[in-house]
Amino acid sequence: MGLLERAAFGVWRKARSLAGRGFVPAEEPVSPVDCPVGRIPALGLDLPAEPALGADALLDSLLRAGAPTALTPAQARALHRHVWWPGLARAAALGGGPERVEPALRALGEWIAADRPGQGPAWEHASDAALRLLSWGLAVAWQRGELPDPLWRRLAGSAEAHLQFTLAVPALSEGPADHRPALQAAGLAVGGLLFPELPSARRARAEGLSRLGHSLDAMTTADGAPRCGSPSALLLAVEAALLARAYARAASVPTPALLDGALLRAAWFLRVLGDGFGGLPNIGERPAPSLFGGVAPWSTPWGTLWALGLSPGEGAPDHAVDPVVGLLIGKAPPKPGPKADRSKTWGLVSFRDSGWVVAQAEVKGGSSRAVVLAAQHAGLWAHPDAGQVLWDLPKATVLADPGAWGQHPELAEPEAHGGVFVGGRRFGAVLETARVDGRDATVTLRLSSDGGGPGAGLIARRELKLAGARLSFTDRFEGEGNAPFELRWPLGAGWTLTQAEKGFEGVHPQAKLSVSTDGEAEWVIESGEVVEGESLVSAPVLVARGRAAPGQRLKTRFEIK
Template sequence: MTSDMFIPDSPTATISGRPLSWYAKRLSVMQPGEVLTRLGSQCGLAVLSIRHHLGLAAAPANRLEARGYRFCRAMEPQLPIWIYRAHLDPGICNRVLAGGLPEGGWNWRWDDEPDVWHTAPDTGRTWPARFFGSIPYREGNTFGDVRRVWEPSRLQQLVTLARIAVEGPAALRERAVGLMEAQFLSWINANPYLTGVHYISAMECGLRLLAVCHAFDQVRPWLRRPERVWLAVVRLVEGHAALIRQRVSLHSSLGNHTIAEATALLYAGLLFPEMPHASRWRMAGLTLLESESSHQVLADGGGIEQGLCYLRFVSDLFHLASALLDARGEPVPDGLEQAVTRSRSFLAAMTDEAGALLSIGDGDGGYALGPVLDFTPAVSGRATGLTTFEASGYTVLEPAGSSGTRLILDHGPLGMAPCYAHGHADALAVLLRTGGQEVLVDPGTYTYTGHPEWRKYFRGTRAHNTVVVDGLDQAVQETAFQWSSPYTSRLLTCKECAGGDTILIAMHDGYLARTGVVHWRGILYRPPGLWVILDRLTGSGTHDLEVNWHLGLTPVPDGDGYMLDGSIGGLRLMVEGGAVAVHRGQTAPIIGWRSSFYGAKEPMDTLRMSRRGTLPHEFVTCVAMGDADGAGRQAAVSRLRTVMDDAHTH
């Protein structure tokens, strides 16, 4: 989730610290209307910059004191309380009470020094305190990964503290509310209007607005300094909403940013109707949410951006908007309710038996309101067998009677046109769990703007369980948030056969234009525990081919294959078709890494099969539970090859 606005940095050959070639690439996907809109936005930002330099760009003036707003003077909560979890995890509570964030991986701790809000967690450097439009923040900047410094300033930890205050005893309540006030007022003092890195992204402003409203709505009877807190809330809401309205993400930047910004505008308009522009904010936010509900959430419930983290994010935002409208007695658009229902069903299918969302596409660990929401999709009673999500392009196989076993085949598009910003080049990638253990995994995301070489790796084809041709990605990485030459994937065969076999056949054309190669992948599952994956590369000429298997278990050489150490049921991995090597934590080139949390990475085992030669060529991979019957395995491979031949012919 990073801003994609054009923001001038200095009157030099770079803009926002980026070479002009970056803007040439970005302009290549814009329609003329968008170019004109952005030029107008740039003019507005230039005026805002001048006013800021002259000290004239104060937050919008409030006609009323805080007590003039019903939201501030009410004695009862003004936001729906049923949306919160009944109980919070003790580990989360302990972290936020110690000044940390709900999710422990962010490595941030609050103190009463202003720089705590501006110090980059990844580099230790301090982001500058100047007009937000003059701060370079994209990849290649000298400060760090901007996403990591933004997280604490979403102020979602305040919502968690508020839940602790509501649920806990009086002594704990006093401590939680005191910490809420101290952090909030510290942020206000350290971030004058339009100054610093936290005003760069309109979406970040939107998430902060939501968090502040939800946090202080819950603890209003126990505030120590209510007048000061509510005045700060009013000024933040009006200033943030005005800035969001001016900089809503539209055109080629439509995406999860847009939904967060629209939800914040709806909140500002509904909760603070006394503000001069409240009706405009409300209408703009609701209109965007309604129009985007069928765009962001596909017909089968999947997300158009092809990132599960972002689908959960927009689903929660749609749910928050629906709950607010309902609580205020406003009609909820059908499209909004349907988007929530569709996305919840899809997310349930992409959640493991422990309730964790799988890692597919970009994911930065972001939440709409923190981990306090009770919008988690139910996973109990999920149907077994084959389920195909045609619009988003995933097929899920959960064999009946095989607890904790699931295979997912990705045969979907790259992402949301025209930039495909959060998509990964993972066509025909496979994820496999069995016995509740990860076998074939998606390595994750790691970073957005902090380390270009790592960003390139984790979103590239080599970091996924699929085939690489001539060292290329299946699409072309133009920038950290832009792809070109998108591929088309197709599911050709999906059937449960007599005798118990299940067969999937798919193909993609990501390499066709650049190398003349087409990748076909066939998968056969034979109960009770044999998976066969056959990769066929067709075309002409000589090519470098490789298939990478990113393993959640440690491979130990064993005869003609590998035992997966620690696996339940004794899994074996057998491969043929090329030279085999296991890589772990290597950097030249990068391979053998995973990122289980944004900003963190750790070594993992990656088994690579590679071959240089002419086409056609096949790689065969088998994962078998228990003692592998060689003859039975070869029979399964032969049957899969026959079905692939038929699919290829027709």
């Protein structure tokens, strides 16, 4: 058993003896818990005026003295999800900040007593109710079930209302690839396993685990990549599924084979995308703060494992390791996804079912990582473009995805992103080849119009060649016709780009960049925006403009100095 599974087993036994005893809600809700904006009652919150708060800021704000202030809907929703409780419980379990847990538990008890199930801002979304169940499950595991009996009874009574509500109300969804049905299913499973004696527990547990397998399978392609185009959304679903599976293993409840297979494939994709660098690139929207509040950086498989406590201790037998966890931590795991193509320098993995390519090489100070997106994704959490190339180095993100448009309408236009545009339309991309050879990794794309317009008869072939701290693009036009084109490369936050004698020079607080160009085009610098945290920040965009004709070739080389 992993650490969480052992903790979950103890919690499961304790909850079994206490569940459902004597929960009596308050006669009247504490104002203004049902107001349109909403706030957690009786916490004395004094929050800053940002439009949204991450888990760390919520923890800092939770116990801050001062008069309650009105919350934005995003702030209220984040607090109502109770993502702050696991962070406090984790800090106390690791020996830091135990004095913060007791007042937080009092506040939680007051919230439950004041709450009216099904009413108010805390119950606007079934996925939020499920996230509360997930937060409770993780927090009580961190606290090893050591909660005051009155709070246990209140949690049990409220959990029954949560299970009934979550069973009855479908999650909002942009389609079968959305992460929210997976979160709802995981919440049902954890709630049913955490409080096994509740009337709805058996049904919630069975439906939750079954739905979770189908939802996670629908989120991913056959090679494990996310259909929705947002790795952060996939990681959130994987976090929830790992927690549900840990509780199921603790209670000796088998999990469906569909869930186990989908979880392995998704974990393999996340391992490839983040391995050797420590984080996921900024692709698509981050739909919510991590379930595991207070873990930074939140969007890494390693942060997930640290929060879950699932890394096996020294001397643990291999067969005791959850295979998904073993996959993420590299403990002789099975590899359910595509194999890596390797040379002495590069490792390259092609996810051809979804059009992703991930290439990594060790360089001074860390890894050089390039991600090629050769597929068009649609939906709220997606990146709205294909043919984009992202490039990270240890000191800086060089080429970036600005982020999805769901929470930032400024990014809705295709021109806010990178790629090849001909005749005013983005060319779609198809992955042709991806290989490594000696010190170089090479990826070729075929780009063409998916409709009519001036560029309908033209085809672009883009070859990328990666060599450590250098990335070269060669773009060739074929076919018939003549139309205006744009090649666009958004840079990451923190860069300043200026024209130089032989191209362009970039300056970043941690690095310097040289850009050389060759071909019949006008090269200019434009101002763009990228998502950083919860905000949009300015970042330069390098643009090449000209007229595309058969036989035309352009070369662009980015090199970190």
